[in-house]
Amino acid sequence: MSRVRKAVFPVAGLGTRFLPATKAIPKEMLTIVDRPLIQYAVDECRAAGIEEFVFVTGRNKQVIEDHFDLAYELEATLEARGNKQHELGQTRAATIRTGNAIFTRQQQPLGLGHAVWCARPWIGNEPFAVLLPDELTLSTPGCTAELVNLHDRTGGSAIAVMDVPREQTNRYGIVAIRNDDGTVAEVTGMVEKPKPAEAPSTLSIIGRYVLLPEVFEHLERRDIGAGGEIQLTDAMARMIGHGPFHAMRYRGARYDCGNRLGFLEANVAVSLARPDIAAESRAVIESLLKS
Ligand code: UTP
Numbered sequence: 001m002s003r004v005r006k007a008v009f010p011v012a013g014l015g016t017r018f019l020p021a022t023k024a025i026p027k028e029m030l031t032i033v034d035r036p037l038i039q040y041a042v043d044e045c046r047a048a049g050i051e052e053f054v055f056v057t058g059r060n061k062q063v064i065e066d067h068f069d070l071a072y073e074l075e076a077t078l079e080a081r082g083n084k085q086h087e088l089g090q091t092r093a094a095t096i097r098t099g100n101a102i103f104t105r106q107q108q109p110l111g112l113g114h115a116v117w118c119a120r121p122w123i124g125n126e127p128f129a130v131l132l133p134d135e136l137t138l139s140t141p142g143c144t145a146e147l148v149n150l151h152d153r154t155g156g157s158a159i160a161v162m163d164v165p166r167e168q169t170n171r172y173g174i175v176a177i178r179n180d181d182g183t184v185a186e187v188t189g190m191v192e193k194p195k196p197a198e199a200p201s202t203l204s205i206i207g208r209y210v211l212l213p214e215v216f217e218h219l220e221r222r223d224i225g226a227g228g229e230i231q232l233t234d235a236m237a238r239m240i241g242h243g244p245f246h247a248m249r250y251r252g253a254r255y256d257c258g259n260r261l262g263f264l265e266a267n268v269a270v271s272l273a274r275p276d277i278a279a280e281s282r283a284v285i286e287s288l289l290k291s
Contacts, residue, residue: 003152004129010115135257143206146248160209206254
């Protein structure tokens, strides 16, 4: 069995690119077809054998906790109706077993690195996954399952990467690599949002990580990085050379749902891929394109 048993979801960001939608609703509760983004991330973890979850939240994020709670009245009503078995199953599938979810608050949005650091008391001294739920990844096996497998082989940290156009490197964390076998490579460096001319490669970090607990020692320094924030990338960069650290090229579908077009694309793609609504979705999209 894998030693990776826990996952952290940093969900304390303000989601400014989706205002006003995110004024009262967290970005992570925006739905792709009929499931909120955060549930895709939890389901991706479950597919990787992870059953314990730490949500690092902020103000206005209580509905995330409600979403994963037992909805007793709703379930009782659906059950009483008799013909809502499918809906009841879907509702129950969203529940996290009691005791397996921790909700902690990042009191100020000081950056992704700081959000991950807030989870340290619940992770302890074991490897753990980090998922940014506004990045949707879809594949079989899932991205996190592949990273967990890689960690189980190497005993080290592992992150998923994808190629981006060079002119976009200043939007992402970018890695430098060696000993590249085409899928997995050793990480030799890492920099947050480098200018295209200074980027060590075009391989960008896509919001899926398996990290050794030593990362907390580096986050403890609270160094300020790109954008004036405490960056996870900077803490990971300091781990390089102190244990195995690998990048895995992710070959599944990935949608950046933190921006409006990526979110739209994800909704269209998932609609077209879902057997229950694929044909109707296609008809709707085709008719809109004709009009
Ligand atoms: P983003 O860069 O997408 O920031 O954060 P954001 O605030 O969510 O959205 P915009 O840019 O204002 O539209 C990447 C991830 O890191 C988390 C976010 O919740 C998201 O999952 N994060 C970021 C935190 O948890 N805390 C922070 O201080 C910053």
